[in-house]
Every structure is written in C-alpha cells, then in structure tokens.
Amino acid sequence: MSSFVRQLFRAPLVTRCRLLSPMSTVSKAANAVASSFLVQKLEKKVKCGMLHVTWNNNSVNRYPFTYLRDNCQCSECFHESAFQRSFDTVGKLDPNVSPEDYNVISEGKEIVIAWPDGHVSVFDSDWLHSRRLNDAKDDPSSEMSSTLNREGVEFWNAETLQGNVPKLDFQELMEDDGALLDWIKNLHIVGIALVINTPLEVGQAEKLCDRVGYYKTTHYGHYFDVKTKYEANNLAYTSNFLPLHIDLPFYDYIPGVQMLHCIEQATGTGGANQFVDGFFVSQELQKKDRKKFDILTKARIQFVDIGKDMFGDFHYKFARHTIELDKNGQIVRFAYNNHVRDSVVLNSTPEETVQLYEAYLTLGKMLRDPANQMEHKMVPGDMITFNNSRVLHGRSAFTVKGGQSRHLHGVYLDWDIMYSRMRVLAKKLNVPLLY
Secondary structure (H helix, E strand, C coil): CCHHHHHHHHCCHHHHHHHHHHHCHHHHHHHHCCCCCCEEEEEEECCCCEEEEEECCCCEEEEEHHHHHHCCCCCCCEECCCCEECCCHHHHCCCCCCCCEEEEEHHHCEEEEECCCCCEEEEEHHHHHHCCCCCCCCCHHHCCCCCCCCCCCCCCCHHHHCCCCCEEEHHHHHHCHHHHHHHHHHHHHCCEEEEECCCCCCCHHHHHHHHHCCCECECCECCEEECCCCCCCCHHHCCCCEEEECCCCCCCCCCCEEEEEEEECCCCCECCEEEEEHHHHHHHHHHHCHHHHHHHHHCEEEEEEEEEECCEEEEEEEEEECEEECCCCCEEEECCEHHHEEEEECCCCHHHHHHHHHHHHHHHHHHCCHHHEEEECCCCCCEEEEECCCEEEEECCECCCCCCCCEEEEEEECHHHHHHHHHHHHHHHCCCCCC
C-alpha cells in the first residue's frame, strides 16, 4: 500500500476526498462540466451487497459493491492515457467486499467510497449514472422489444427513399469533419448514402476510407473493380442481370460497409442499381407471416465461394441466419445472396426443408417487389455507400457500345472502424450520440 493511500485511509473521509481530488481525472472533468445528474442520498445494503443511489430526480439505482470496487477510476486502478483498467480483478477483487465508509461530496457531483484495504474510490455522478444497471422488473428496455428497430435505425421502402437518398459532396467529406460525421450517421440510420462529385480516378474510395481509418481487404483484393471480364469468377463481373444480394455472406465477419465509385457508366440501356432495405422487408414479413419470419431467424443457410483471384485459390463457406436478431429481438444483420447459397441444408428434416423453401421464396418475392426497391443509375462521379449487412443491391442487365465500358471501383469498410470514427468525431464536435 502506498504512503499516499495510507494517508487517505487514516484521514477522515472528507479529508481523503480533498487529498484524492487533484489526482482524479473524473473529479477534474466534473468540475469542468456541469453535472446533469446529482446524487441526493446513498444507502448501504449489506445483505444484498449493494449501494443504493438516489438521484436528484428521485430515481434509485443499485450498484453491487464488487462492481464499484472493480471500476474505481483512480490513477492506480485505471490507466489514464491508455483508458484501460489497471486493477487486477481476478487477483485482488474480493467478491464479498463491502465499503468501510461512503459519502456524497461536491454538492452531489461525486460520491466517495473507502474500502477495508484502505483504498479510496471517487465516482463522478454523471459517469456513475451513465453506467446504471437495469432492474428487469422496472426497466422496459430489459424486455424483448416490440419492434425490430435498434436505437437510431430507420427502416425504408421505395416510397420513403426514392429520390431522397442522403447526398454528400466528396470534397466536403475530405475536408469537413461535420460532413464526415453526417455520412457515417446516415449509414447507421438508413444504411445508404450517395457521395457526389467524386473525381473520376481510381483511388478516391480509398481516400475516403483513409478519412475514417482503413479499408478491409478480402480474397478479391485490397479493392475490386467491377467490369465485364472473360471467364468471370463472380456474376458481378458480367453484363447480366445481377439479383439483389449482400456481399460475402460466406465470411464469418461480413464487410460492414460497401463503397462503389462510378468511374464510367454504360450509356446504353440498363446498368441501374436497385437497393432494398432488408430490415424493412423483414419487418413486413413478420407482420405478414410470423411463422415464415421465425423460420428465417432460426434456420442457418450455408454460403460458399470457390475460385481464384488476387491471392490465389480460395474456398470460403459459412452458415448463418437470413434474419439475425439480438437478445432483445431486434434485427442486427440480414444475409441474402442466392447465387452463393450452397446446396447443403444444415440440421433440417425434409419437411423442415420444404418449409424453409416456402419462407425463402416468400421473402425473395417481397425483396423484388418494386414497392420495396429504390433504383438509382449512377453517373460518373457518384459513389454509392451502403450497409452491407442490411441493404441489398442488384443491377439490371446492360449493354455497352463500341469503345465504351462500365467501371465501378469498390472497397469495403468494417463497422468497428466506422463506429469508432463516429464516436471520436461526435466527441470532438460536441454532438450527442444515442448509440
């Protein structure tokens, strides 16, 4: 135990707080920003091992003593520059720990807890309130959701999005952090955004990726070019009709965001892209036929991709649910790609396989319903960006005249890096986020 901690332990509790405050990042932050939630009262419940915190709006939250000791924010327990826990939870946390003393200080902006080993923890009230634990009997959010929507996600169909796709200027995205944040938020909310006025050169999608972080390399390369190819190893590299699909469902971790930069477009007929919100169609299927919806949330369909490309021969396969729900019954991923769907049917009896086909065909016809499709034929300089785990894309067949071509340059991003950049930008620009 350090001499500083001994001094804290021997001193009265309020004196310990004054000694600790200069070291506490939490305390400094609390002094700099007015607290929204102030602590009115603390009650120690030894039998259940909880500290009951009453807030200035008279609501009460319960915090286990073990949780509070494990999450002490002092510089000894939490590394300030790394933003990581230094406290050795397994080696030092007593599951039966109970505070020796506790108090409300700084007019409710902080609480201080003294532990039996002499350690002292100070918690900022806003920090503590933001980490309140759910009481299942009181909190509706702990129950199964009545809708498929996650926080901040808006479903759409042709009526709501045709002609209303969010548009952002490429140069503004490259120079303005606010525009970049808007782009990422749009991809979270509606799952699609159109970047316009992009220079007609290969590499512009990568430049936008660099503004976020880094792109995702796949077996097709660090990037890919959608052109008609001889002996194509993917239907996208033909001029044929390309059915609605998401990319690479045979990956365990599907690329989160796809970016397609139009450098050259077929001037003849065809070549337009169709987009469908898989989340919206899932919701409609749930309303129309709950049994078929349930089948597609439980049956796993295997996807496969075999061939040869930039890194040599490949053979990918993965099985997943068509409609993937989280523990609250809200949709987090939609996986549909008929041309890479395997003939293998997993853990399904012949009768269940028939039911699966019925559900699959119903869903497929709903996806092709024009009322659910938004269509856009890109012009050179357009870059369409979309959530690859939600928004399906397809393409009408096209023809090109002599000397012309259709060229889309594409890259992928993962949602981890997208959400990371969104949070960093939101903090920098002081923009509140609910997700």
